[in-house]
Amino acid sequence: MVPHIIDGHIHLHEYKHDEIREICRRKDLLLLAVSDDLNSSRKTLELGQECPNVFxxxxxxxxxVGDVENVNPILSKFTNMVKDPLTRAVGEVGLDKKFVPQTYEKQVLVFRFFASLAAETGKPLSIHAAGAWREVLEVLDELGVRKAVIHWFTGPLDLLEEIASHGYYIGVNAALKIQRKMREVVKAAPLEIMITESDGPYNYRGLRLGPHMIPEVIKFIAEAKGVDEVEVRRVIHRNFMSLFTS
Ligand SMILES: [Zn+2]
Known part of the structure; x- marks a missing residue:
């Protein structure tokens, strides 16, 4: 049997009803649906119940984070939500010094909160780390997080070894069609730490990202690593499933 295609990071809650239905019906696809805030987290939990292929x-x-005036009441609501058995992972959370450096201090507080909960519950983190690649790894290390995916990893290549040695993963996506750094990462990183993702429906420089682009990513990885596409799918499926086993 050919292993599932993995979409390890999608904002499924942002899609239109019809598109969600189409994605949820696919038997060849497994997805990790991430959220952005409290409301989308509630919606994503519902989607997780409705769609058998969605974590x-x-x-x-x-x-x-910048829009939240008082973080503590919000975070206490998230405590119960993260511990809910329907919640399979924590994300999208992280640090961003590139696009929103003005809220960095508050981001650190929030990210440490989620990383601690992930460490406590054993649930994996799906992490945004733009411009804060090292900073994110320092927090994971300090708080003893065991399972994490650094989504859309385009950080320094010399961090790949550290990521691998901790047993963490990187998310690779179809941005590689136009983003040279993503292609360099795929060439440099071992297949054993990669998880394919869409980050859909994000529009990256005119490219509306989505799960339909993942086969192209798999093809690129297969060529870069000199293995066939089924083998790429097999390894990435195994990487993904290891997030949910203790
Ligand atoms: Zn995202």
Whole structure:
């Protein structure tokens, strides 16, 4: 049997009803659906129940942190949500010094909160780390997080070894069609730490990302690693499933 295609990071809650239905019906696809805030986390949890191919993640995106006036009441709501058995992962959470450096201090507080909960519950983290690649790894290390995916990894290549040695993963996506750094990462990283993702429906420089682009990513990885596409799918499927086993 050919292993499932993995979409390890999608904002499924942002799609239109019809598109969600189409994605949820696919038997060849497994997805990790991430959230951006409290409302989308609730919606994603519902999608996790409705769609047998969806693992639901809850979290507060670093881009949303600035809009939250008082973080503590929000975070206490997230405590119960993360511990809910329907919640399979925590994300999208993280740190961003590139696009929203002005809220960095608050981001650190929020990210440490989610990382501690992930360490406590054993649930994996789906992490946004733009411009804060090292900083994110330092927090994971300090708080003893065991399972994490650094989504859309385009950080320094010399961090790949550290990521691998901790048993963490990187998310690779179809941005590689136009983003040279993503292609360099795929060439440099071992297949054993990669998880394919869409980050859909994000629009990256005119490219509306989505799960339909993942076969192209798999093809690129297969060529870069000199293995066939079924083998790429097999390894990435194994990487993904290891997030959910203790
Ligand atoms: Zn995302």
């Amino acid at each position: 639901a993640a809850v979290g507060l995106h670093p881009w949303e």
